Amino acid sequence: MSLLEIRGLSVDFRQDGREMPAVRNVSFHVGAGETVAVVGESGSGKSVTALATVDLLPESAVARGSVLYQGEEMIGAPEDRLQRIRGNDISFIFQEPMTSLNPLHTIEKQLGESLSVHQGLRGQPLQDRIVELLGKVGIPDPVMRLKSYPHQLSGGQRQRVMIAMALANEPQLLIADEPTTALDVTIEAQILELLADLQRSEGLSLLFITHDLGVVRKIADRVVVMRQGEVVETGPCAQIFDAPSHAYTKMLLDAETIGAPAPVAEDAPELLCTDQLRVWFPIQRGILRRTVGHVKAVNAASLSV
Numbered sequence: 001m002s003l004l005e006i007r008g009l010s011v012d013f014r015q016d017g018r019e020m021p022a023v024r025n026v027s028f029h030v031g032a033g034e035t036v037a038v039v040g041e042s043g044s045g046k047s048v049t050a051l052a053t054v055d056l057l058p059e060s061a062v063a064r065g066s067v068l069y070q071g072e073e074m075i076g077a078p079e080d081r082l083q084r085i086r087g088n089d090i091s092f093i094f095q096e097p098m099t100s101l102n103p104l105h106t107i108e109k110q111l112g113e114s115l116s117v118h119q120g121l122r123g124q125p126l127q128d129r130i131v132e133l134l135g136k137v138g139i140p141d142p143v144m145r146l147k148s149y150p151h152q153l154s155g156g157q158r159q160r161v162m163i164a165m166a167l168a169n170e171p172q173l174l175i176a177d178e179p180t181t182a183l184d185v186t187i188e189a190q191i192l193e194l195l196a197d198l199q200r201s202e203g204l205s206l207l208f209i210t211h212d213l214g215v216v217r218k219i220a221d222r223v224v225v226m227r228q229g230e231v232v233e234t235g236p237c238a239q240i241f242d243a244p245s246h247a248y249t250k251m252l253l254d255a256e257t258i259g260a261p262a263p264v265a266e267d268a269p270e271l272l273c274t275d276q277l278r279v280w281f282p283i284q285r286g287i288l289r290r291t292v293g294h295v296k297a298v299n300a301a302s303l304s305v
Contacts, residue, residue, distance in 0.1 A: 002029035002030060002031050002032075002068075003029075003030055003031060003032050003034075003069070003070060003172060003173055003205050004029060004030040004053065004067070004068070004069055004090075004173055004205070004207070005029040005030075005066075005067075005068040006026055006027055006028055006029065006049070006053070006065070006066070006067050006068075007027050007065060007066040007067075007068070008025050008026070008027055008064075008065040008066060009023060009025070009026040009027070009049065009052060009063065009064070009065040009066070009067060009075075010023055010024050010025055010026070010063070010064045010065050011023040011045075011048050011049075011052055011057065011061055011062065011063050011064075012061070012062045012064075013058075013060050013061050013062075014060045014061075014062065015060065019062065021229060022045055022048045022061070022229055023045040023048050023049055023052070023229045023230075024045075024229045024230050025065070025230065025231075026045070026049055026065075026226070026229075026230070026231050027231065028224045028231065028234055030173065030205050030206075030207050031205065032172075032203075032205055033199070033203060033204070033205060034205055034206075034221050034222065035199065035205075035206040035208060035219050035220050035221045035222075036206070036207050036208070036220065036221065036222050036223075036224060037208045037209075037210060037215075037216040037219065037220035037222070037223050037224070037237075038050070038207065038208070038209050038210075038223075038224045038226060039210055039211060039212075039213065039216050039223060039224070039225055039226070039252070040211065040225060040226035040227055040252075041211055041227070041252075042211065043228075044226040044227050044228060044229065045226050045228070045229035045230070046177075046209045046210075046211075046226055047177050047178075047209060048061075048229075049226070050092075050175050050177055050207065050209050052067060052075075053067050053069070053074060053090065053175065053207075054069075054074060054082055054085055054086050054090055055074065055075075055077070055082050056086070056092075063075055069085065069089065069090065069173075070089075087114060087118060087168075087169055087171070088118055088169045088171060089171055089172050089173065090171055090172070090173045090174075090175060091165075091166035091167070091168075091169070091171040091173075091174055091175070092166065092174075092175050092176075092177065093159075093162050093163055093166050093174065093175070093176040093177065093179045094162070094177050094178075094179070095177055095178040095179065095181050095182060096181075096182050098150060098151075098158060100162060101150040101158060101161065101162070102150075103149065103150055103151060104149075105149070106146065106147050106148060106149055107130075107134070107145055107146060107147075107148050107149070107150070107153075107161055108127070108130055108146035108147060110161075110165065111130045111133060111134075111161070111164060111165055111168060112126055112127075112130060114165060114168045114169065115129055115130070115168055115169075118168075118169045119169065127146070129168075130142075130146065131143055131146070133164040133167060133168060134146075134160075134161070134164055136164065136167070136198070137160040137161070137163045137164045137167070137194060137198075138160055138190075138194060139157060139160055139161070139164070141293075144283055144292075144293060147285070152281065152295070154187075154297065155182060155183055155184075155187065156183060156187035156190060156191065159179060159180075159182075159183065159187075159191055160191070160194070162179075163179075163191075163194065163195070163198070167198065167202065170202070171204070172203075172204065172205060173204070173205045173206075173207065174195075174199075174204050174205070174206050174207070175206075175207045175209070176195065176206065176207070176208050176209065177209040178209055178210055178211070179191060179195075180192065180210075180212075180215065181210075181211075181212070188215075192215065192218055192219055195219070196219060206219070208220065213241075213252060213253065213256050214256070216237065217237070217241060220237045221236070221237060222234065222235065222236055222237060223235065223236075223237050223240040225240065225246065225248065225249050225252070227248045232246045232248050232249065233245060233246040233248075233249045241253065270304050270305070271305050272304065272305040273303075273304040273305075274301060274302055274303055274304075275302050276300050276301070276302055277298055277300070277301040277302070278296075278298060278299055278300060278301070279297045279298040280294040280295065280296050280297065280298075280299070281294060281295040281297060282294055283295060
């Protein structure tokens, strides 16, 4: 039995007395320990499908069909049952952590809320668990980061905090909705490697929503290709890339950016130069806000353009 099985899912949005289709007759499954990538251009219905798994759609949406989690129907399930599954069995990582994290609360408070509600942790055991989670996702000096606010973290660190929040209650299925789109390629590679490591160590299943075929090549066991709210092709990752059958899949593959930059002339003038550039942010603690350390955002960077 599949961990998650979607059968004939359709989602309509009510607007001005009309129903506008967003997803039509979508069917696929996610097995235990498997990574399934749902790929397609913006507006293809990827995120709507993911949100429908545990009824996180807006009130204007109407979902039909079947979404089975461990054989239990999620469409029309009681709210208390959905609440137990959300964040416990199924967790989400969203695209932009700055819109998902509360800018007014520390990292400790935001991670602690979920652990307090779902696991009843308080005091030192709660703080120990938060530090453990931050360390697991690769946040340096996690104890020092407990009192940090989201704006005091880099984009990659904020996304790592979001992953820590998603892992807090040891879910079985992680749904990642474009989690690397807002990151540069170096940090993207680190986040993808982190997700792969966590999947192996935690025994997670992963439903990965993306439009980036380069990401799909790296992480997916199977691929679901969506266009205009419908699944047009699905199959093992190697099959989709090596022998696509649908014209839309072929078009997506043809659109991949492949190549190398043009060579730079040897006599090209230098436009920008930095020498040992350093940007450090102070870490302040206590009533007197004494500086106890620094976050080294940039350290001794030298380059020329």
